[in-house]
Amino acid sequence: MILIAYMRSICRGMLSSSSRLGKLLRRILGKRGPYPDVSCDYELLQDEDMVGEQARLRTSWQSPEIPQRQRFLVDSQLSAHKRGVATPVFDVLVKALRALSVPAGSSVLEIGCSSGYYSEVLASADLGLVYSGCDYSPAFIEMAEEKYPDIAFDVQDATELRYADRSFDIVISGCCLLHIPEYSVAIAETARVTGQYAIFHRTPVVIGRSTEYFRKKAYGVETVEIHFNEEEFIGLLTQSGLRLVATYTLDESIPEGSACRTYVCRKVLM
Ligand SMILES: C[S@@+](CC[C@H](N)C(=O)[O-])C[C@H]1O[C@@H](n2cnc3c(N)ncnc32)[C@H](O)[C@@H]1O
Known part of the structure; x- marks a missing residue:
């Protein structure tokens, strides 16, 4: 057992490097290759570190290390989903x-x-919707274009979208606000480019406490994750001309006063 654990830890080190050996091993081990956790090592940021750490880690998701690591997990989720697994x-x-x-x-x-x-x-799901996507990471968009050549993708930052007002019927903010220090600007931009609906998918919120900022590792890369005070978050939706019409809870811990929810908003004519 000890020997196996030791061998595993050596392999993990080699696979996480970008060496030729790492690439070769990954090819040999295929999908069984170990990758860092999706999310780990959460540390609550103190007031004095918040601004500096958010600035330092603003572009962390642009790391070229992340797409392959995330896709490894996503591919297995997609195949389970297609087999009817919840x-x-x-x-x-x-x-x-x-x-x-x-x-x-x-x-x-x-x-x-x-x-x-x-x-x-x-x-x-056969919803008949015409999907397109954007992300601020060139590496992610390169992968998206390779995987789905018939779909339109753009490298764009959520806080300064180049789309015209009301360009889309529905805009999904895809679990990215939590990594964006200027999240109120990103909410306003989401509201601006939607024609009808804005969905803030998988948004972590806290209830009865101020917004919290964490440093953590996502797929082995340091980043910041924001857990929004729910009242403040809903207030920002309203200020951006969005009316909350439905909320779906993915996860909720009442004693801890935290939840992860998907918020669906209707654009209000302004
Ligand atoms: C946790 S992943 C979510 C992926 C997917 N939308 C989902 O819901 O599973 C966060 C994504 O947001 C992107 N992102 C982070 N900051 C961004 C920004 N300022 N503008 C656009 N995309 C950003 C990251 O590159 C990453 O692809």
């Missing part, structure tokens, strides 16, 4: 979109789309 993060978004009853052919933009895998989720 996958709450996918199922909730499908449920939220289905409830909108928009006509077939309606356009959807996912902001923070990573490698564009939600296009497969939407296609397998």
Whole structure:
């Protein structure tokens, strides 16, 4: 047992490097190759570190290390989902979109789309929506374009989108606000480019406490994760001209006063 654990730790070190040996080993071991955890090593940031750490880690998701690591996990989630296994993060978004009853052919933009895998989720749900995606990571968009050559993808930052006002029927903020220090600007941009609905998918919130900032590792790369005070978050939606019409809870811990929810908003005419 000790020998196996030792060998594993050596392999993990070699695989996480970008060496030729690492690449060769990855090819040999294929999908069994070990990758760092999705999320680990959470540390609550103190007030004095918040601004500096957010600035330092603002571009962390642009690391070229992340897409392959994330995709390894996503591919297994997608295949389970297609076999009919319940996958709450996918199922909730499908449920939220289905409830909108928009006509077939309606356009959807996912902001923070990573490698564009939600296009497969939407296609397998047969919602008849026309999906496109953007992300601030060139490496993610390169992977998305390779995987889905018929879908439109752009490298764009959520806080300064180059799309015209009301370019899409539905805009999904795809679990990216929590990594964006200027999240109020990103909310306003989401509201600006949608014509009808904005969905803030998988948003971590805290209840009865101020917004919290954590440093953590995502796929082995340091980043910041924000857990929004829910009241403040809903206030920002309202200020951006969005009316909350539905909330789906993915995860909730009442004693800890924390939850992860998908918020569906209707654009209010302004
Ligand atoms: C946790 S992943 C979410 C992926 C997918 N949307 C989902 O819901 O599973 C966060 C994504 O947001 C992207 N992201 C982070 N900051 C961004 C920004 N300022 N503008 C656009 N995308 C950003 C990251 O590159 C990453 O692909």
